[in-house]
Amino acid sequence: MNRLLTGHLPAANPEDSLRGAAYHHVQRCSMAVSLEKRVNELRVPPGRQIDLRKDYDPGYTGHYLSKQDAQDQLVTGIQNLAEQQNKLFAQDTWALLINLQAMDAAGKDSTIKHVMSGVNPQGVQVKSYKVPSAEELDHDYLWRNFLELPHRGNIGIFNRSYYEEVLVVRVHKEFLDRQQLPLPLKGRDIWERRYEEINNFEKYLTDNGIIVLKFFLNVSKETQRKRFLERIDQPDKNWKFSAADVLERRHWDAYMDAYEQMFNHTSTPWAPWYIIPADHKWFTRLAVVSVINHTLEGLKLAYPEVSPEQKEALKKAKEELEEEESPIQPVRRKKRKIID
Ligand code: ATP
Numbered sequence: 001m002n003r004l005l006t007g008h009l010p011a012a013n014p015e016d017s018l019r020g021a022a023y024h025h026v027q028r029c030s031m032a033v034s035l036e037k038r039v040n041e042l043r044v045p046p047g048r049q050i051d052l053r054k055d056y057d058p059g060y061t062g063h064y065l066s067k068q069d070a071q072d073q074l075v076t077g078i079q080n081l082a083e084q085q086n087k088l089f090a091q092d093t094w095a096l097l098i099n100l101q102a103m104d105a106a107g108k109d110s111t112i113k114h115v116m117s118g119v120n121p122q123g124v125q126v127k128s129y130k131v132p133s134a135e136e137l138d139h140d141y142l143w144r145n146f147l148e149l150p151h152r153g154n155i156g157i158f159n160r161s162y163y164e165e166v167l168v169v170r171v172h173k174e175f176l177d178r179q180q181l182p183l184p185l186k187g188r189d190i191w192e193r194r195y196e197e198i199n200n201f202e203k204y205l206t207d208n209g210i211i212v213l214k215f216f217l218n219v220s221k222e223t224q225r226k227r228f229l230e231r232i233d234q235p236d237k238n239w240k241f242s243a244a245d246v247l248e249r250r251h252w253d254a255y256m257d258a259y260e261q262m263f264n265h266t267s268t269p270w271a272p273w274y275i276i277p278a279d280h281k282w283f284t285r286l287a288v289v290s291v292i293n294h295t296l297e298g299l300k301l302a303y304p305e306v307s308p309e310q311k312e313a314l315k316k317a318k319e320e321l322e323e324e325e326s327p328i329q330p331v332r333r334k335k336r337k338i339i340d
């Protein structure tokens with residue numbers, strides 16, 4: 001059962017809440033209240049212990065009954081994001097880092113494609129993280145992230161991230177064996193240490209104007225199975241299929257345990273996790289764009305103010321441009337000879 005429906009946590013304000021069976025009726029009636037105002041409900045509450053499998057329903061769609069039902073809000077959300085990103089870019093002070101984590105076929109790629117479809121590509125950087133190269137393994141595990149962090153004014157998306165270091169590396173110990181850490185530092189407490197290191201790293205980022213948003217696209221095992229089968233059955237999706245993904249699926253439970261531990265240790269007030277239901281891609285997109293917009297709106301972004309000196313310079317430039325003769329001369333008509 002979804003935490004949002006079980007009343008697992010007390011709601012601060014029932015009007016604002018998606019939580020709790022008592023508010024189920026409120027949810028269904030409040031179509032006008034956009035998801036953007038209710039994103040807190042998707043957040044993993046810092047300092048609390050969550051149960052990923054019991055509390056979060058991958059099929060949850062809020063008060064939306066269908067894709068069509070959510071379509072207008074998605075379009076508005078994408079437009080709002082474009083506007084926010086313009087201001088972020090113009091202001092050139094804050095940056096936004098979005099970490100996307102998920103099991104295979106949860107829809108990371110298509111979420112990026114849809115959610116970012118309205119934004120100026122110049123202001124977005126996407127980095128996909130793969131198995132570390134030999135050069136990367138020759139450094140500490142955060143090293144490869146530094147140069148990929150978003151520039152000020154930009155949105156950076158990490159498609160997988162440094163969180164793989166407490167997920168795949170935890171599930172497959174051979175990855176840890178390959179890391180050239182000194183033996184005494186590979187003890188059992190390594191995961192706790194990594195959580196702390198990551199929390200500190202994210203605190204450093206936010207203290208320096210890089211806002212950190214973290215999304216887990218929560219797909220169910222059954223939906224993953226269906227999506228893999230589609231990749232096999234539909235020729236235009238064959239290219240997406242990887243036999244390795246089916247092997248990885250065998251470790252589903254170990255991954256869920258690792259994810260749960262990760263949420264319980266790294267959802268912090270400065271960089272919270274959002275668990276996004278991912279069995280319905282249209283809801284995933286709406287939820288992600290809503291959280292991003294909510295976060296950017298909280299920054300109260302604005303186009304930079306023009307100083308009196310700059311205003312004077314604009315006025316002068318305008319006068320000069322207007323005085324300049326237009327290079328396009330009016331076409332002179334040849335006088336026609338009038339033949340009587
Ligand atoms: P898609 O399958 O949609 O293209 P993907 O993110 O699964 O997207 P892949 O190239 O299939 O991309 O897989 C990347 C692999 O790299 C994943 O299996 C991931 O677990 C692995 N990976 C990423 N970071 C690390 C890391 N630090 N250590 C070990 N493996 C990692």
Ligand code: MG
Pocket residue numbers: 104242245
């Ligand atoms: Mg993959």
